[in-house]
Amino acid sequence: MVNKRCLSELWRYRELLYFLAWRDIKVRYKQAALGAGWAILQPLLTMIVFTLFFGKLVGVPSNGVPYPLFAYCALVLWTYFSGVVGQAGQSMLGNTNLITKVYFPRVVMPASNALSGLLDLAIGLSLLVPMLAYYRVQPGWSLLWAPVLLLGLILFTTGTSLILSALIVRFRDVKYTVPFVIQLGLFITPVIYPTSLIPRRFQALAALNPLAGIVDGFRACLFPGTRLDPMLTAVSLTLCVLVFVGGFLYFRRAERFFADII
Numbered sequence: 559m560v561n562k563r564c565l566s567e568l569w570r571y572r573e574l575l576y577f578l579a580w581r582d583i584k585v586r587y588k589q590a591a592l593g594a595g596w597a598i599l600q601p602l603l604t605m606i607v608f609t610l611f612f613g614k615l616v617g618v619p620s621n622g623v624p625y626p627l628f629a630y631c632a633l634v635l636w637t638y639f640s641g642v643v644g645q646a647g648q649s650m651l652g653n654t655n656l657i658t659k660v661y662f663p664r665v666v667m668p669a670s671n672a673l674s675g676l677l678d679l680a681i682g683l684s685l686l687v688p689m690l691a692y693y694r695v696q697p698g699w700s701l702l703w704a705p706v707l708l709l710g711l712i713l714f715t716t717g718t719s720l721i722l723s724a725l726i727v728r729f730r731d732v733k734y735t736v737p738f739v740i741q742l743g744l745f746i747t748p749v750i751y752p753t754s755l756i757p758r759r760f761q762a763l764a765a766l767n768p769l770a771g772i773v774d775g776f777r778a779c780l781f782p783g784t785r786l787d788p789m790l791t792a793v794s795l796t797l798c799v800l801v802f803v804g805g806f807l808y809f810r811r812a813e814r815f816f817a818d819i820i
Contacts, residue, residue, distance in 0.1 A: 567663050574662055578670035583677055597678035598685050601633040608633075612750050621752050623781050624693045627686075631780055632749040632773045634682035635708075639715045639769065640740045642675040646719040647726035647733040664813040665806065668723040672716040679708075690780070697780050704779040706795070707772050714768045714798035717805030724812040748773055753790065765790050768797040 568575070587596070605626055612618040613625030620628035649667045650657070657664065690697070725732045747769045748756070756764050764770050771787070771794025778786035 568665065568669075571662050571666055575666050575670050575673065578666060579673040582671060582674035586674070597681040601630060601637045601682055602685070604633050604637075605630040608750055618751050619755065621754065621777075621781075621784055623695070623777070623784065627689055627693050627695065627781075628752075628777070629750065630689065631686060631777060632747075634679065634686070635711055635773055635776060636744060636747065636749050636769070637682060638675050638679040639711065639718075640744070641678065642672050642715050643718050643722060644736060644740055645671050646722040647736065649719075650723050650727050651733075665720065665809055668719045668809070669716060672712065672719055675715075676712070686780070695781060698782050700779045700782075700786065702779075703786075704776060707775045707779065707791075710768070710795045710798040711772050713802040714772070717798070717802035720805035720809040721801075724809045728812065728815075743767075743769070752777075753787070761790075765793045766797070768794045768801065770794060772798070 608629045609626045613620070613629070618625070646668060649671045650664070657667075722732065722736060726736075744750075746764075747767060748764075753761075753764065753770060753774045771790040771792075775786055775791040775794070778784045
């Protein structure tokens, strides 16, 4: 597991973590007319397109939930994951001078990227409140499970980002495959469709995607009458923790050679 020395070292450099996260936020929205409004606009516009094509034309089922709401709550989570993972390589390659000249735990860089993305996630989730009110959807006590699922999303996103950051430093070809994998991941994750639409013989295979249980569970927290799959959720949360721990350990082992090869 992650040893105490690593955690204490990260705690000593927590101010650097906050500084890099705030720098990422400022750079992201510098001279942007809408500023942080893009955190809402991106999933909102995608939701409109998906509603027109998949909700109206194709008729994809949404388990009795209005399709715009069904799609948007999943797109907010997916946008956080894809945005952070898509910037995984840039967090290291864009700070070459800092890495080669100053010592600090290199894990701070991809971690700051995941931390800065939380602002967009929070802003995107805030739109769910008026949307739920508009469609007259009143969540029940199951909403208390939402923070647990969001924590799982953050752990999985950070762990994946750590793994990709380390791989991209050593193998630059990886950064060219990341956009394709992210695009493919949108279709193997139940963002557009419910998990009930997946054939039973592929249900076990779908459980290997941690985002499947996170998205499915988050919907179940928001919409009364939507059944939460305990097994899928438990498997997804367990995989999220394993990916985070594995990503952290792999990154810490690989970072010793970053200054020599970056």
